Amino acid sequence: MSVASPPRTAAHGSSGARNRVLEERPLRFPDAGSPAMMTKRGWWLVGLNFLLPGSAQVVAGNRRLGRVGITATLVSWLLAVGAVLTSTFAQTVFLTLATNWFVLLLIQGILIAYAALWIVLTIDTLRLVRLVRTGRGARFGIAAFAVALLVVASGTVGYAAQVTGTARDTLGAIFGVSGPSVPPSDGYYNILLLGADSGEGRDSMRFDSISVVSVNADTGATTITGIPRDMPHFPFAPGPMQDRYPDGHQGFADPSCGWGSGINQLRTEVEVCQDGNALYPDAVANGSAPGIEATKDAAEGILGIEIPYYVFIDMHGFASLVDALGGVEIEVTERLPKGGGPQYDGQPAEEWAIGWIEPGLQRMDGDTAQWYARSRYTTSDFDRMQRQRILQQAILNQFTPQTVLTRFQDIAAAGADIVQTDLPQSLLPYLADLALKAQEQPVTTIELIPEFGIDEYDPDYAYVQELVRNALHPPTPTPTPEG
DSSP: OOOOOOOOOHHHHHHHHHHHHHHHOTTTSOOTTOHHHHHHHHHHHHHHHHHSTTHHHHHHSOHHHHHHHHHHHHHHHHHHHHHHHHHHHOHHHHHHHHTOHHHHHHHHHHHHHHHHHHHHHHHHHHHHHTGGGSOHHHHHHHHHHHHHHHHHHHHHHHHHHHHHHHHHHHHHHHOOOOSOOOOOBTTEEEEEEEEEOOOTTOSSOOEEEEEEEEEETTTOOEEEEEEOTTOOSOOOOSSHHHHHOTTOOOOOSSGGGOSSSOGGGHHIIIIISSOHHHHSTTTGGGTOOHHHHHHHHHHHHHHOSOOOEEEEEEGGGHHHHHHHTTOEEEEEOSOEEESSOOSSTTOOHHHHOSEEEOSEEEEEOHHHHHHHHHOOTTSOHHHHHHHHHHHHHHHHHHOOHHHHHHSHHHHHHHHHHHEEEOOOGGGHHHHHHHHHHHTTSOOEEEEOSGGGTOOSSSOOHHHHHHHHHHHHSOOOOOOOOOO
16 A cells, blocks of 8 residues: 655745745845855945946846946947047047037036946945845955945046046137138148246236247148247238338337337237227137237238137246146257346356256256246347247157146146137147147248348348248259150
């Protein structure tokens, strides 16, 4: 006689199914009574949240929230990869987007939202971990690890958002002009580069450094033409100043307005002693000033080229830009004094100099670089012009991607304080693309000084214009017949 086996109860079946679920899906249905399992599960969830935000919720929590996190992460990765590819293979497109204030605002908003989402996902992940169920020693470790990863991840995203906002604000502060860009003139973008010191103690601001940067619109090849600040009797391009001085600038009608007929006195003449707004009524509205427009007209008349834009650098804050770049490296050829100059004629530099810049290769900070550009009492103005051009090139060499990325905040703050221009923001992508090309080529320098055959007291402006024309458009060599 056989004995029948007892029937399986509902409780037995339910317990078996539950055990199988615990074994197959421990992340979603863990054995909460096992501290070892809960500890291992906690480390896994925190790691998943860092590697792929949202994945912890998909496997162990709110799947809808998890899908939001994963989608946002994948979209962010795609945008990052797209940015890298575009910057590599379509630089003009990349620079157009990177200098557009609306695109930067949109990117900043996306980064802030993603950083906030990551914080929410991390907090929710810690809730899913159930720290009280983990091992005693692991509770603090898991929580600290999660917080550390959150600081690294969301902090990096937050910093990127801050940098993006700084870039947008800086571009708006410097390139506030929204007008259309002017096409290149005879194949070149010509920009008047002015340097002056607006610091305390200056009775009026005069342009101490005047040069024209000509950038080839196709190749990026750059030519810098330096104009001596005391160049006299210069012609003007057609405009209000040519109407006033049809035979060239002859000095101020009111001698109290200046100390000669040099081009660097134009700002004083136009803005202090004359009604500059009447001469150039649209200057201020277009992001310029009457004195700058008069200097543009003079530079055009001297060089014989069209100069639609200017960049003004306030030397009073120049040192901060050099410091923001981490200094500049320059080969100094002669000992130069620091200081404002002698108190009387013939006073030796050793008595008034507050310091010296010694010959040799130097890594200059902002203060030293400023004195390198300014120093003139033991050398000539022509020497100072050449040093300023050397310094300009050294600064351009420092604008490497690595320097800009690591020091962006400081560079942006310094640039917004010392740079003023009427370059429209719409032109920035093209100029930035040309700047990348220009870094691969040597810069041609022309100085309107005796070394280049220019009489400093009686310049031959026809010769000057021929010199510039040949530099920008070298004549094609005439082929010689064979034999």
